[in-house]
Amino acid sequence: MTPAQTTAATLLQTRPEGLYCPMGDFYIDPTRPVQRALITHGHADHARAGHGAVMATAQTLDIMAIRYGADFTQSRQPAAGPQQIGDVAVSFHPAGHILGSAQIAISHKSIGTAVVTGDYSRSPNPACAPFEPVPCDILVTEATFALPVFRHPDPGDEIARLLASVAAFPDRAHLIGTYALGKAQRLIMLLRAAGWDAPIYIHGALQKLCDYHVTQGIPLGDLRAATITRGQKRDFAGQIVLAPPSAFAATWAQRFPDPVICFASGWMQVRARARQRGVELPLVISDHVDWPDLTRTITELNPAETWVTHGREDAIIRWCALQGRTARPLRLLGYEEEET
Template sequence: MIRAEEILHPRPEGLYCPLGDFFIDPIRPVERALITHAHADHARAGHGKVLASRQTLEIMAIRYGEDFARETQAAEGEIALGDVSASFHPAGHILGSCQIRLLPKSGPRIVVSGDYSRRPNPVCAPFTPLECEVFITEATFGLPVFRHPDPAFEIAKLLRSMEEFPDRHHLIGGYALGKTQRLIALLRAAGYDAPIGLHGALIRLCQYHISQGIDLGHLVRVDDPSGPRLVIAPPSAFSTPWVQRFKDPVIGYASGWMGIRARARQRRVELPLVISDHVDWPELTGTLQEIAPQEVWVTHGTEDGVLRWCALNQLPAKPLRLVGYEDEPE
């Protein structure tokens, strides 16, 4: 029987499948790419052919232009690619995000999870556990110290701050794709029905989510302090003159990394909100126990912690040592 390493292995461009002659989430332009989701550290422009979920393709077109690839194909069902079939399944990370399961004609089934989350997310389909012999997991928060709180608790913290400081704008940093829309949906679920201000860079992707049937309520583009008291902006906006238009704002930032106080201080964040679209330590290890693969491959993150856990649980594991994957570029 063919070994897993012969089905999929790392190359400088990314994970490569010689049986189908394609890459998964390549960081350099390639002839054929399968894309798990549309964050810019996984989805690059310039490939020859791109296979991804319909929503991922549409978001890539918004971000990069309609000609981001020479040819595109929306993933539906099992797709034959040479001597392997690929299928796409929800990852629970952002809208359109998918795990990719590879089914060779002979050999182990491999699931490339991409970035994934096990928390309920109102703006995307939930993670689907898949049977497989090899499971490739991210390790963004792959240490026992990372235990994310309930997002509803963090939203309540934001609303309390707005009550405590009613005369100060609350400017909350959130990535344009996924985090912004999830923040808005969480606020609406908590009963906040007032208009929410948006930095101009966030408008188009929010409009796309609305077009996909996701109710985000009343949103207003904000260019000055005359708009809503609650404003969401990309993190990069806080280092531009845009933020200087607001007098003494409360600066917040929504990220799993806000659980590290030093990171919050580094960014001069007064209101850190620990809201992540990645699995934390209990969710990561719980997923491995639930899926029960024969082998785990670990990528982009603190791989050593996950490898140690696997060793203690007698689960064969190895690091992929892929480079080029970071947080969503701003």
């Protein structure tokens, strides 16, 4: 370990529970129950129940309560401005991923600043606050789509493809597989921006989180329950229905008239994945940075060290080496591949 790595390790370390800050005695997005956890956002592979104390944005705390119940932790603290925890200062900054998502900056006057991005996106997302670049000495970045092949198209163009399909097949329902938190609400906002003022039908698994977004000032328009009673099947012809991908494995999807199975995910750029899922209309819409935005972020922030986690590490580590940048993989365990 070099002297620079030794200094950095006093600020952040990897442990079986996850990323640990010894000078503040807390973990960031731990995969096992710990005494004190700082959480970047509400997706299940980052936000787990059972910690002694949790600090997160107020929206992430609300989302965790919706998903896990009010007693998901013994103590909760909303992040509001810089906080001193032990020997480090901690602050939360918008990540542009989903509602309430944040990067966590950890600073020590003699060591410098580390920023843990969690999941983040630099594409405009009307359902959450935009990504905020935070200067840092150590950047801990996700690498979900860290291959040069991943270059996400304009989401507006993908929505245009969807609406063209709806117009071309007015007798069929379009069923879109979408992650219940973040992606569903973003799709609704994109549809509204594209001029779709008709009702959007949602699976019951999306209802509570959509309702919460509305309370936070996110206008989702006319949402209706995607339930069919006898004799109503034809009422869904030409309609758009959002549901979690798991719903398509059941008979639920076949209740709709000749459904066009769609799926909204950055992984839909991989045709084999679309075929495996039986997707007729893949929509390449992601809430993560693609290769150009990942490399742009590293270049703009120009950290002394880049630590890579959550995904495909080798290519970005190699890119950093070719750019003369210090980088290393963290290989944290317990983080699932999100359908985003």
